[in-house]
Amino acid sequence: MTRETIHADKAPAAVGPYVHAVKVGDTLYTSGQLGLIPETGQLPEGVEAQAKQALENLKAVLEAAGMTMANVVKTTVFLADINDFGAINEIYAQYFTGETPARSCVQAGALPKGGLFEIEAIAVK
Numbered sequence: 001m002t003r004e005t006i007h008a009d010k011a012p013a014a015v016g017p018y019v020h021a022v023k024v025g026d027t028l029y030t031s032g033q034l035g036l037i038p039e040t041g042q043l044p045e046g047v048e049a050q051a052k053q054a055l056e057n058l059k060a061v062l063e064a065a066g067m068t069m070a071n072v073v074k075t076t077v078f079l080a081d082i083n084d085f086g087a088i089n090e091i092y093a094q095y096f097t098g099e100t101p102a103r104s105c106v107q108a109g110a111l112p113k114g115g116l117f118e119i120e121a122i123a124v125k
Helices: 045-062 082-095
Strands: 003-006 021-024 025-032 070-080 102-107 117-124
Touching: 025 045, 045 082, 045 102, 045 117, 070 082
Parallel strands: 070 102
Antiparallel strands: 003 021, 021 025, 025 117, 070 117
C-alpha cells in the first residue's frame, strides 16, 4: 500500500500541523477546507461566500491529486450555525452534480479562524 502526501499550490496553506490530503492507494482523504482565500489567508464575509471558497479550495486539493469533484464519494460538512443548512445546500448542489456523494452535516461548536463553513472529503479514483 502506497501513501502519498498531497500539497495543492492553489489551496490556502494549512493553519496547523497537517497536509491538504493523503492518498492511500486509489483513495484520497482530504483535510477540512475552510473558506480561506488562498492569496490572503482571510475569510470572506458570510456563510455563502465561505462555502463557495471552501468548495473551490476542495476542488484545488482534488486537482492536485489528479481527481475531480466527480471522484468524491463522501463529504462531511461542518457549520457554525445549522440554520445555514438550506443556504449551503444550494451552493453545494452547484459543485456536486449527477451522482452526488454521501454526506454528513453537523453544527460545530466553533470552527478554526472563526469560520462559518468547513468541508472534508473522501475521493476514489
